[in-house]
Amino acid sequence: MDLGTVLSWTAERYPARRAVGGELSMTYAEWDAHTNRLARALAALGVGHGDRVVFLLAGGEPMASLHLAAQKLGAVSVPLSFRFGVDELAYCLSDAAPTLLVTDESTVEAACQALERTEPVPHAHVGDGVPPGGAALLDLAADQTENALDVQVRDSDTSVMLYTSGTTGKPKGVPRTHSAEFHASLAHLHQSRSAPFETTLGVMPMFHTMGLRTLLSSVVSAGTWVPQVRFDAERSLELITRERVSALYLVPTIYWSLLGTGRLGETGVRKLAYAGAAMTPALAEALVDALEPEVFVNHFGSTEIYTFTVGPDVAAKPGCAGRPGVFTRVRLVDPHPQAGPDALVGAGEQGQIAISMESPEAFSGYWNRPDADAKSIRDGWYFPGDLAVADEDGDLWVSGRVDDxxxxxxxxxxxxxxxxxxxxxxxxxxxxxxxxxxxxxxxxxxxxxxxxxxxxxxxxxxxxxxxxxxxxxxxxxxxxxxxxxxxxxxxxxxxxxxxxxxxxxxxxxxxxxxxxxxxxxx
CATH class of the missing domain: 3.30.300.30 (ANL, C-terminal domain)
Known part of the structure; x- marks a missing residue:
């Protein structure tokens, strides 16, 4: 199923439900119409089906709405990190070869510097301070009709290309289809035990799979997505309390910051999930003490294949990565860097993780990087470089990385x-x-x-x-x-x-x- 249709169908079912929280809230009917206008504005700037459009924005509702607009147009959304330096931006712009670049006030200076090192790219802008030669995107969208576009988008079309920040080397482009993104969102809802109409905090950046998963899962389940452009612990607590946020999906560093305020326990949040980095048992125990959550899930995965494993009860097993997700097959194989998927380790032995590429959540290979494909994909299995041990229950415990x-x-x-x-x-x-x-x-x-x-x-x-x-x-x-x-x-x-x-x-x-x-x- 394509993601533009997901939003439109949710708007048909629940037109008056609150889709976007915060000060500039929107119902599903309003968000559907707004993203239709944005899609038409992108089309007016030359973006068509299959074209890549780079979004370099701080985040929040503008980034989310533009991402959804690109889905309706059948274009490939390429959200880049606002933390990239000029060299990284120039590299990603050259590598992605976009039809359009979209910036905001916080990113336009770095983007213009990066563009001096690349081939020319048409430039649109959100907010004040439109650069010379750029287009005022929101003004253009305001002049468009809110009717749905007549574009045929297939679930096999590429929805998004995320650039992995990595820990070494240049960023790698990871193209993901509408089908992979939809299945990952379904998996997230099931694995995090989210209910329909859940209210969640949208503070994770949308250049990362966690930020997109929070957004898209909320749309699938007719929830309320509460945007926060950049994390600030005090502001987050205010939003969580005022908007009655019921579920959080964050990285451990943000949980540490929220705990540091001493007031997280007053929010009433009952569902927790984390990913992106390991959580120490000490942090897990502190969150359990503060919130006594009904649900506390460890999600272990990657940009390439959203879910590897899920630890469904962090309170009972702090740090445990759990078992394969609902759409996933996982093996532990010999830690040698070139080991194949059939080189299984024995019970209780440490091995490197391999995940079947047959998962509907999986990508099919990196963008323009056959070298990265050769390193990470072998015989239909993806090797992320993580090491783990299975305990007597069959649950995995991540024990490091091959490179670490x-x-x-x-x-x-x-x-x-x-x-x-x-x-x-x-x-x-x-x-x-x-x-x-x-x-x-x-x-x-x-x-x-x-x-x-x-x-x-x-x-x-x-x-x-x-x-x-x-x-x-x-x-x-x-x-x-x-x-x-x-x-x-x-x-x-x-x-x-x-x-x-x-x-x-x-x-x-x-x-x-x-x-x-x-x-x-x-």
Whole structure:
């Protein structure tokens, strides 16, 4: 089913239901008409069926409405991260070769700089300050009729192309069909146990699969989607409370920030889901204490295949990735980078995850990247590079990534277990463990951490060192040989840790202690 039809049919069923929350709210009938006008405006600017249109906007309702308008036109929506630098923007614009670029006030300067390094692209703008030669998109849309377009969109047509931020290398384009996006939304509703007419917070960016899933699942289920352009904990709490948000789907870093206000427990939210990065048991326990949620789901997946596995009860099994999703097949195979899908590991053994490309949620390959296809797709299975172990119940526990493994003195060590131990130290607000080049050990286990509020870097480093020796429960093999206090852990837009920046030395230490100070020699 194509996504433009999904919106129109929901509007037919529930025309007066509130579709968009917040100050500029719309009913489904109003949103359907608004997106029809936007689709006609895009068409007037030369966008046709199958054309790619880049949306470089801060987010919120304008981005959501333009994405849905592109679906009705049969165009390919290409939402780019507003956090990209000029070089990344120029690369993605050249790679996507769009028919049109759409910006807003927050992105137009960077976009114009990027356009100086690419082939010319027609430019439209949302809001004030239309650049020279650009078109005022909303003014153009206001002059259009609100009637549905006569465009035949197939569910096999490409709906969206998301660029993965990745942790190394250039962003990769991931084309996804209407069918894949629709099935992913159905899976999300089922797996997160969402009810019809759920109200959810739309704060995750729509250049990421989580942001799109929140939006589209709300449309499928006739829910109310409450936009927030950029995350601010106090503003989020205000929206959650005022709009009576009943379900949240967020990354762990945002949950930490909401908990930090001390008022999350007053909101009455009863359904929680998270994805995008691992959640420590400490955070899971804090959320359970604050909210006593009816539903608490760990969604493990990717841009390429939305669902890998789902942990349906985080309260009972904090950190557990669970079992394959409703549309998914998963195997654990030999961790060797070139292992095939039939090289299954034994019971209880660590293996790398492989997901069947037969899933209706799956992409079919990267945009213009046969090298990436060759690395990640083998014999009809997708290999994301994640490692996991299945417990006695058959549930998966993600144990790291193939690329994150630390080889110290000939022993393979994975960071997750160490990080989960160190985050429980009261002097630590955030922590990541990497293998730093070392003449003696090959790679030395190194902990980079952010001191807790009110702790100086020196005292926090000393306290963490003592905790490693006497309170962490870590064997000597896994104890960090160096602890480094930093102002922040480098992360992508959705909270993925950028370990490579630390390994490459791109950090400024606030304090650090030597191996002798941590007592972590083998």
């Amino acid at each position: 493994m630390i080889n110290s003195g000939g022993e393979n060590i994975y960071p997750d277990e160490i990080e989960n131990a160190l985050i429980r130290c009261p002097e630590v607000a955030d922590v990541v463990v990497v293998g730093m080049p070392d003449d003696r050990w090959g790679q030395a286990v190194t902990a980079f951490f952010v001191p807790a509020v009110g702790r100086t870097p020196d005292t926090a480093a000393a306290a963490l060192s003592e905790y490693i020796r006497s309170g962490s429960g870590l064997p000597r093999l896994k104890r960090p040989k160096r602890v480094v206090a930093v102002a922040e852990i480098p992360k992508s837009a959705v909270g993925k840790i950028l370990r490579r920046e630390l390994v490459d030395g791109r950090f400024s230490p606030l304090a650090e202690l030597s191996p002798a100070s941590t007592g972590s020699r083998k």
